[in-house]
Amino acid sequence: xxxxxxxxxxxxxxxxxxxxxxxxxxxxxxxxxxxxxxxxxxxxxxxxxxxxxxxxxxxxxxxxxxxxxxxxxxxxxxxxxxxxxxxxxxxxxxxxxxxxxxxxxxxxxxxxxxxxxxxxxxxxxxxxxxxxxxxxxxxxxxxxxxxxxxxxxxxxxxxx
Numbered sequence: 001x002x003x004x005x006x007x008x009x010x011x012x013x014x015x016x017x018x019x020x021x022x023x024x025x026x027x028x029x030x031x032x033x034x035x036x037x038x039x040x041x042x043x044x045x046x047x048x049x050x051x052x053x054x055x056x057x058x059x060x061x062x063x064x065x066x067x068x069x070x071x072x073x074x075x076x077x078x079x080x081x082x083x084x085x086x087x088x089x090x091x092x093x094x095x096x097x098x099x100x101x102x103x104x105x106x107x108x109x110x111x112x113x114x115x116x117x118x119x120x121x122x123x124x125x126x127x128x129x130x131x132x133x134x135x136x137x138x139x140x141x142x143x144x145x146x147x148x149x150x151x152x153x154x155x156x157x158x159x160x
Contacts, residue, residue, distance in 0.1 A: 001044075002036055003017055003036075004069070006043060010047045010051060012051060025063060058087060065080070066080060088093075108125065
C-alpha cells in the first residue's frame with residue numbers, strides 16, 4: 001500500500017508517518033519503480049502500536065525501548081516493566097499537578113461570581129496582579145502533552 005492508504009488505515013497524518021520513519025520508529029519501506037514508498041501490513045501493525053503508546057502519553061524514547069523489545073521477543077521484559085513503572089509514576093505526578101491547577105483555577109473563578117464590566121472583573125484583575133509578580137520556578141514543566149523530562153516528544157504540528 002502507499003503512504004496515503006497507510007495514513008487512512010491508521011488515522012495518522014502522512015507527515016507524522018514520515019516523521020516516525022526519520023526517527024527510526026518505523027522501518028524504511030521498500031520503493032516502487034516510480035520511487036513511491038510501499039508499505040506492508042507490518043507497517044500498519046507497528047504504526048498502530050506507536051500511536052497507541054502515544055495515546056498513553058509515552059515519549060518517543062519510551063516507545064523506542066518498547067519496540068526494541070518487540071523486535072527481540074526472547075529477551076527478558078524487566079526493562080519494559082521498569083519503563084512502565086516510571087511512566088506510571090510520571091502520570092501520577094501529572095495528576096497531582098493537574099489537581100493543584102484545578103484548585104488554582106477554581107480559586108480564580110471565585111474572584112468573579114457574577115458578570116460585570118470587564119474592568120471590574122475579579123478574574124482579570126487577579127490574573128493581572130499575579131502576572132506582575134516575579135516568576136516562581138515550579139516543579140512542573142508546564143502541561144505539554146507527552147513531554148517528559150529527558151525524553152523526545154513530537155515537534156509542533158505532529159500528532160500521535
